[in-house]
Amino acid sequence: MAGLLTIILALGAVGLFLALPGGQARAVRAGQIGLAASGVGLLAATLGWLFPWPGANFFAGCALVALFAAVRVITHPRPVYSALYFVLLILAAAALLVQMQAEFLAAALVIVYAGAILVTYVFVIMLAQQARPLVHDIRSHEPLLGCLAGFLLLWSIAVRLFAAPVPPAVPAADLPAAGTVAAVGTSLLTTYVIAMQLAGLLLLAALVGAIAIARRRPLRDPLLEGEE
Amino acid sequence: MLGAYVLLGAVLFVLGLVGFVVRRNLIIMFLCTEMMFQGIIINLVAFGRYPLAGAPSFDGQVFALFLIAVAASEAALALALVVLLFRHRRTLDANALTLLRDE
Numbered sequence: 001m002a003g004l005l006t007i008i009l010a011l012g013a014v015g016l017f018l019a020l021p022g023g024q025a026r027a028v029r030a031g032q033i034g035l036a037a038s039g040v041g042l043l044a045a046t047l048g049w050l051f052p053w054p055g056a057n058f059f060a061g062c063a064l065v066a067l068f069a070a071v072r073v074i075t076h077p078r079p080v081y082s083a084l085y086f087v088l089l090i091l092a093a094a095a096l097l098v099q100m101q102a103e104f105l106a107a108a109l110v111i112v113y114a115g116a117i118l119v120t121y122v123f124v125i126m127l128a129q130q131a132r133p134l135v136h137d138i139r140s141h142e143p144l145l146g147c148l149a150g151f152l153l154l155w156s157i158a159v160r161l162f163a164a165p166v167p168p169a170v171p172a173a174d175l176p177a178a179g180t181v182a183a184v185g186t187s188l189l190t191t192y193v194i195a196m197q198l199a200g201l202l203l204l205a206a207l208v209g210a211i212a213i214a215r216r217r218p219l220r221d222p223l224l225e226g227e228e
Numbered sequence: 229m230l231g232a233y234v235l236l237g238a239v240l241f242v243l244g245l246v247g248f249v250v251r252r253n254l255i256i257m258f259l260c261t262e263m264m265f266q267g268i269i270i271n272l273v274a275f276g277r278y279p280l281a282g283a284p285s286f287d288g289q290v291f292a293l294f295l296i297a298v299a300a301s302e303a304a305l306a307l308a309l310v311v312l313l314f315r316h317r318r319t320l321d322a323n324a325l326t327l328l329r330d331e
Contacts, residue, residue, distance in 0.1 A: 016243075020250060042239070046232045053229055063236050070240055070263055074247030079255050086259050089240075093266050096233070100277040105289050109269070112296055113262070121307070125255060136252035136321035143250050150246035157238045161231055180286070187286045188293065199297040206301030213308040 012038030013151035021077045022140045066092035104181045233274030240267030254320045
């Protein structure tokens, strides 16, 4: 099992290295094929390990969409398309949360990310969008070392995960599914009420800080000007 | 069940990490931090839904809500900084910001 897992993850790492911006077109195509094979192999290994499982097909579909979108976010040379693929990733993650009976969290995720944060991202991208792709979008920074580090981290996690005992399955009836919003809200306003106040304080501080930063005039620092 | 979700969360986290290290566009780098948050949110909810011991609880979902609040704060500040840096340098290249680098 560990050997098969190593091969799958190594295939994914090599595919990601080839598919990152900066390679030749043929290498990018080969990298994408390698990545697709690795993702399907990873899912097959996961589902085979956990067989039988009622929601396996739904999980596999959502996970494939999420993995594809995540890879395209970090390999696409145009930032606008990266942001759009990030919306796709959010939607797939929200579907997975619905499968885990976290309906309120899924709705909050879509509203906060796909709504507010992505609109802000697209706004910034419009500010900085150029007609032609720029050199820092079509060149990567140390892709070999980055992919190697990612492979080592994921390999060490996955090998330990597959060696761990499978926890006992909890039937869906055991979760108090009726009104998850009410249950989450009760937990939020009783057990974690102080943490929720702190979260509000954090959001206020971030708001004030963002306004303070954005209102500053660009400095005419002689050191900065002279360096260029 | 738990293992599948945890593995997917780990893959998303690692993809975000690789993207953060490898890409040179500041906006893509911040998208990658949000991708790492996604992996952690999936992990938290999965551990709450399929606990290793005891009954399922909503604690994981509550933690994930706090994580969303932190992510929103981080995105607001980071984008303000990106706008400021862009006005300074007229570029989003992370390799152009070398003022503190050891030569």
